[in-house]
Ligand SMILES: *[C@@H]1O[C@H](CO)[C@@H](O)[C@H](O)[C@H]1NC(C)=O
Ligand SMILES: *[C@@H]1O[C@H](CO)[C@@H](O)[C@H](O)[C@H]1NC(C)=O
């Protein structure tokens with residue numbers, strides 16, 4: 134009689150999360166008491182694909198606050214960068230030895246699920262080690278992983294749910310959102326947000342030339358060449374122009390922005406490692422001027438890491454690759470070591486969509502709320518391209534472009550079209566929660582609670 138009773142108790146309790154083997158009870162390099170719970174382990178996607186997740190509960194009211202899925206981009210970059218240096222509750226110090234509390238963590242107001250996707254990224258892996266994938270497969274696998282998440286954490290199935298993605302997450306997020314909205318799983322899906330996202334390669338490339346010129350990056354020789362060779366009758370095509378002189382001028386634009394020593398992710402910040410620092414990256418992330426297939430100079434001297442240009446991921450890499458940290462996060466020994474971005478995933482990734490227009494239109498028509506936000510100094514996915522993208526959706530404007538305020542200062546600008554908001558974060562680069570953390574938390578809170586910015 135006793136034994137099955139105990140067994141039943143165990144099953145019920147573990148279903149409620151009492152004895153979940155994924156729970157993280159202590160972390161190397163952390164000495165403070167935490168006011169939230171956390172789990173790290175694997176969610177199963179399609180057969181043999183294991184996606185690493187790290188889930189933190191809200192510091193306020195876990196059972197009532199929304200659940201938010203956070204996705205970094207690339208393709209091929211890890212969402213643990215989001216955790217450890219953007220909006221996660223614990224950040225890693227410079228030498229990768231200790232963790233400290235991020236007081237602007239997004240788990241102040243939400244339960245946040247960080248998912249390393251697709252397989253091959255960070256600690257995510259597949260049994261067959263085949264890491265070639267594409268936009269549709271990623272959406273499908275993220276959806277399967279999400280269903281596995283709600284199976285593991287049934288307490289959270291009734292909470293409101295949102296997806297938020299950054300950069301190439303501009304593709305991951307609407308595609309996954311569509312899969313959720315049309316899928317059988319009972320998820321209380323309310324909306325999605327995209328930060329410095331790739332929403333349309335046309336608008337992203339087209340706007341970048343104006344962004345560069347009007348931020349003082351090109352001289353008048355280049356500017357008049359661009360106008361002479363890429364424009365006709367007052368309209369310019371920088372996206373897929375077949376004129377060879379135009380192509381040569383755009384190659385110069387590309388080199389200045391991506392390959393000269395400027396920090397493409399944050400115009401007014403230094404480039405880690407100086408002007409050579411951006412050459413460490415072995416490959417282009419292929420998000421800019423894709424049509425022309427411009428080559429990036431390779432630096433064969435230092436291929437010791439796969440950080441994006443001008444970004445220094447040493448601290449995260451050092452901490453995450455410690456044996457005791459891997460153990461605490463429940464990473465099996467045979468799983469690859471952690472990199473900020475995976476070369477094999479990036480190189481073999483097949484892009485299916487060049488615009489998210491249809492996805493946005495359908496998702497808006499289902500009554501979902503959508504936020505498109507951009508740090509306005511980023512050049513990888515610049516604010517103007519996303520603004521033009523949002524405007525191209527032709528939704529009825531309900532609020533004119535105007536500033537929003539944080540701490541008695543203008544924090545940026547925004548405009549609204551019913552449930553669709555476009556918002557800038559003034560002076561922030563590509564990683565908004567990292568470089569404008571307080572403003573980002575306020576924005577996040579306003580979006581979730583559907584209150585004024
Ligand atoms: C689920 O809810 C139960 C009862 O409120 C609680 O004891 C348990 O810790 C919760 N589990 C998780 C994973 O939050
Ligand atoms: C150039 O891009 C536009 C906009 O996406 C598209 O309609 C057109 O077919 C493209 N032309 C070429 C030559 O690729």
Ligand SMILES: *[C@@H]1O[C@H](CO)[C@@H](O)[C@H](O)[C@H]1NC(C)=O
Pocket residue numbers: 227228229405406410445446447448
């Ligand atoms: C990257 O950061 C580490 C500290 O985390 C530092 O030792 C190293 O010099 C930095 N590298 C570059 C290229 O900035």
Ligand SMILES: *[C@@H]1O[C@H](CO)[C@@H](O)[C@H](O)[C@H]1NC(C)=O
Pocket residue numbers: 497498500501502551552
């Ligand atoms: C906006 O979203 C709400 C739900 O949050 C929905 O009820 C409403 O119909 C949507 N409005 C439009 C114009 O789609």
